[in-house]
Amino acid sequence: MIGPATVVGVMGLSVGLPRMHKEAGERRDFLPRLVSFLDRSGAGDIVVEDGYGSGIGIDTRAYLEASRRARVGTYEECLAQDVVLVLRYPGRDVVRTMRPGQILVSMLHMPTRPERVELMAELGIRGVSLDGITDDRGNRLVQNVEAVGWNGVREAFKVLAKIHPRFAHPSRRPLRVTCLGAGAVGAHAIRAATRYGDPRLREEMVAAHVPGVEVTVADFDLTWHENYMLTRLEQTDLLIDATQRQDPTRVIVPNDWVAALPQDAVILDLSVDPYDFSVDPPKVKGIEGLPEGDLDQFVFQPDDPAYERLPPGVRSQHRRVALACYSWPGLQPRECMEVYGGQIEPVMRVILGRPIDEWDPKLGSYYERAVARAEVCRWRSARTG
DSSP, X not given: OOOTTOOOOOSOOOEEEOOOOSOTXXXXXXXXXXXXXXXXXXXXOEEEETTTTGGGTOOTHXXXXXXXXXXXXXXXXXXXXXXXXXXXXXXXXXXTTSOTTOEEEEEOOTTTOHHHHHHHHHHTOEEEEGGGOBOTTSOBSSOOHHHHHHHHHHHHHHHHHHHSTTTTOTTSOOEEEEEEOOSHHHHHHHHHHTTTTOHHHHHHHHHTTOOOXXXXXXXXXXXXXXXXXXXXXXXXXXXXXXXXXXXXXXXXXXXXXXXXXXXXXXXEESSOOOOBTTSSSOBOOSBTTOOOOOSSOOEEOTTOGGGGGSOTTOOOSSOOEEEEOSOGGGGSHHHHHHHHHHHHHHHHHHXXXXXXXXXXXXXXXHHXXXXXXXXXXXXXXXXXX
């Protein structure tokens, strides 16, 4: 067993920890604990961007105190290190500034973003997709689906409380939630929905003798039946999309069906599938006509200008208040990074402890196999033959 102070890395790779600058609401930086772990795992220089941690109330000095190898640098210096670790994909223009042989550890979403795979292959950058790291049975090892379900549902009920005419009145009927999908995200969303997304709010409602929440689950094979779905939607106060579609070019709820929802209903997008009109047929959201949200804005009123910015061909005539965010866990950034940091530690141990070309997706250790399968070149080769 490896003790907490044992150096297991043999390569001395430098690690860069840049911040994410896509929007003001994106405040997720890894915690000093991870810097300490990188030191113990044999990293060389550890470069954190100036201001790292400030968005979650951590002074950058805490990172320097976590490791004698840590220093503060610019965004560009962080991107120049042997290994670049950043939760969100930094973007095409940034990746083009990196040099061949660097390792980019990030949420690459390779199945739905093939252009990223091709770009890194073209540039010789060895990407490791955090969302693609799975065990031998295909279960993701770096994820926070509990926060997706609970954070999204909590925000949806906040909105519903404002627009439902009798939300907190003892005489109202039970609130009716329809959840599309019963996978990992759906399971947490279902449980969260029975508690209004907030156990404290539920306690208040129970104490006031307000009827609770009725949740109906419609898995994918049931959503094909139009008559059932229209009847179901007519009785729905909160519609949740927690599906994981095999074919992202096909909608589950056409925009015409949205008209069946009550006027004061709320739609919550937990799948957050992106639009992609660069392919034919284009990739679309499961519920047709929803905007794409982020941490700066994730609530959209029916008259929001975001609807007018939807790609041509996306029907959005029928609208309800909708919530969508590319990262629901990001609403609680520090708690989010505590989870991700712990999950990423064994991933970084593999990256720092063994040359990338020696990772074995079949005979390596448990995490070596998982990380190797998520490496861009191996992932691409496995799908192109």
